[in-house]
Amino acid sequence: MRIVKNWLGALVLLPGLAAAEQIGEVSTVFKLMGPNDKILVEAFDDPKVQGVTCYLSRAKTGGVKGGLGLAEDRAEASIACRQVGPIRFVGELKEGEEVFRERTSLVFKTMQVVRFFDRKRNTLVYLVYSDRVIEGSPQNAVTAIPVLPWPERS
Template sequence: MTMRKLLIVTSVIFTSLTAQAEQVGSVDTVFKMFGPDHKIVVEAFDDPDVKNVTCYISRAKTGGIKGGLGLAEDTSDAAISCQQVGPVELSDKIAKGDAEGEVVFRQRTSLVFKKLQVVRFYDQKRNALIYLSYSDKVVDGSPKNALSAVPIMPWK
């Protein structure tokens, strides 16, 4: 298999294993004469492996000519909030603790090497799901991160 085919297959696999976000809204933060403005976008995604948990992420999106062409690198600033939106159903894998640190969301934030990721942990003692968002880069990642906890409650 050629390297190009391997990269395409790997990209398809990673994309299919993580949730896809839908944009809820955005606000402009800096006016740019050419290209789109810098903005903060708010996106929502459902945990692909836990029924009835939705997460909302706000993140910086670089505008300008480079941003409009998809060549800009977004900052590592992001916030996350996750909620139970119905009766939560955990898979056996998650309930047993076999899915700790599993990536549930991944968004490219630069042309090649930088990604915003969300990983899930299950705190069995407190019966809560914890979602950690962070930015990583092949050479030099960022310590900036955000955390959201979802206590699993009975649903009527």
């Protein structure tokens, strides 16, 4: 019963995370059965920082297991976040706050993006990494956005 409550609690928290929009994909390995292995490019907006969009590229495993959602995707990912409008903070920012999460295996592995704010340099820092219930991966990528005034257009 405790496990069910924890899962339900996690599902309630998910709406606060950003949802990704697929921008494009490229095939990397042909699979005779099921979809090909791919690299996906996705975009998501930071839910607490208006004016910031992050672009994420990540591996997606194909084949029969991948097509059924049973394959484990690789831990490698790349991230680039950009200022796309005036930056406005919506709510209090927490250090290391998760802004995006994607399941990369049936149960045990996720890819996450967390945000930090470097107050000294007035810069938002985003880190993407993958973790597992038992053992995570040290592979990661980071991007930074200085908080600058956005030019007004007439």
